[in-house]
Amino acid sequence: MMSEPSLQVERIGGYLRLTLNRPRQRNALDAALQGALREALEQAASDPAVRAVLLRAEGAGFCAGQDLGEGFEFDGRSAEALTAPIAQGLNPLIQALADVPFPTVCAVNGVAAGAGFGLALACDYILAAEDATFMCAFSRLGLVPDSGVSFHLPRLLGERRALALAMLDEPISARQAEAWNLVWKVVPQGTLDSEAEALAETLARKATKALALTKRAMRSAFAHDLREHLMFERRLQMEAVMTEDMREGVAAFQERRKPAFKGL
Missing domain, CATH: 3.90.226.10 (2-enoyl-CoA Hydratase; Chain A, domain 1)
Incomplete structure (x- = not known):
């Protein structure tokens, strides 16, 4: 067995x-x-x-x-x-x-x-x-x-x-x-x-890539001073704004509907 x-x-x-x-x-x-x-x-x-x-x-x-x-x-x-x-x-x-x-x-x-x-x-x-x-x-x-x-x-x-x-x-x-x-x-x-x-x-069901970037931001918070972390946030945001999910999120907000994220 x-x-x-x-x-x-x-x-x-x-x-x-x-x-x-x-x-x-x-x-x-x-x-x-x-x-x-x-x-x-x-x-x-x-x-x-x-x-x-x-x-x-x-x-x-x-x-x-x-x-x-x-x-x-x-x-x-x-x-x-x-x-x-x-x-x-x-x-x-x-x-x-x-x-x-x-x-x-x-x-x-x-x-x-x-x-x-x-x-x-x-x-x-x-x-x-x-x-x-x-x-x-x-x-x-x-x-x-x-x-x-x-x-x-x-x-x-x-x-x-x-x-x-x-x-x-x-x-x-x-x-x-x-x-x-x-x-x-x-x-x-x-x-x-x-x-x-x-x-x-x-x-x-959420915007997976944005959540992954959020994890990176939170876990790096104690390694930076404020100035460094603000710059780090912007670098992460540069990645987020290029995702398909970001475009879907904005479109859903403008159209007053729930977003259909794909993790892309």
Whole structure:
């Protein structure tokens, strides 16, 4: 009997639904799942028919982090060898998720911990079920936050809260995460999938190239002073005004109708 794939990949209209499918392992990220996720994201990035991604999980929890059951034999191994799974698996995965040229939505149920927390933070939108909890979980193992966690948390929470969350390893509830602006919205557990799919569908119908440029603008904001950023905004706008969707948007506004964007 063949086992189920650790990642389910489904095209639904204009968006791609990626489902972590290791519920017995709490969807921990082993090498196979990391590779499958990265491959799916890289293929989607070059597919003009894909205009959004929805990341979700099967089972009672979103993702318990990196699978510590593989590759952690300590005897005689160097620090470089022990951290190779980060360089070869987690880092390229987080970068691939950040680089996709369209919106990404993450639907979190249950626990998102460690690298699973990092996976969620790398997405543009996080929808959390009311039972969701988030935690770093690195310090309890004597480790430093990786998977982009130490990059995203200070930007979202400020240094003080980010340090406390990382050092104390206390789980925070979905409602607390919403209050701290870690998640876009908290929804009833029974409606998580339907609301996440509706959001992905809405985003897939928008002017995709403009949204990709918007992501670049927002993510570069802390790297520029105001003068530099104003110039950067104009360069991005020069790309936006040459798209077919921009012309459709203006025409729809003038004709008082809804635009029919094509992602072109």
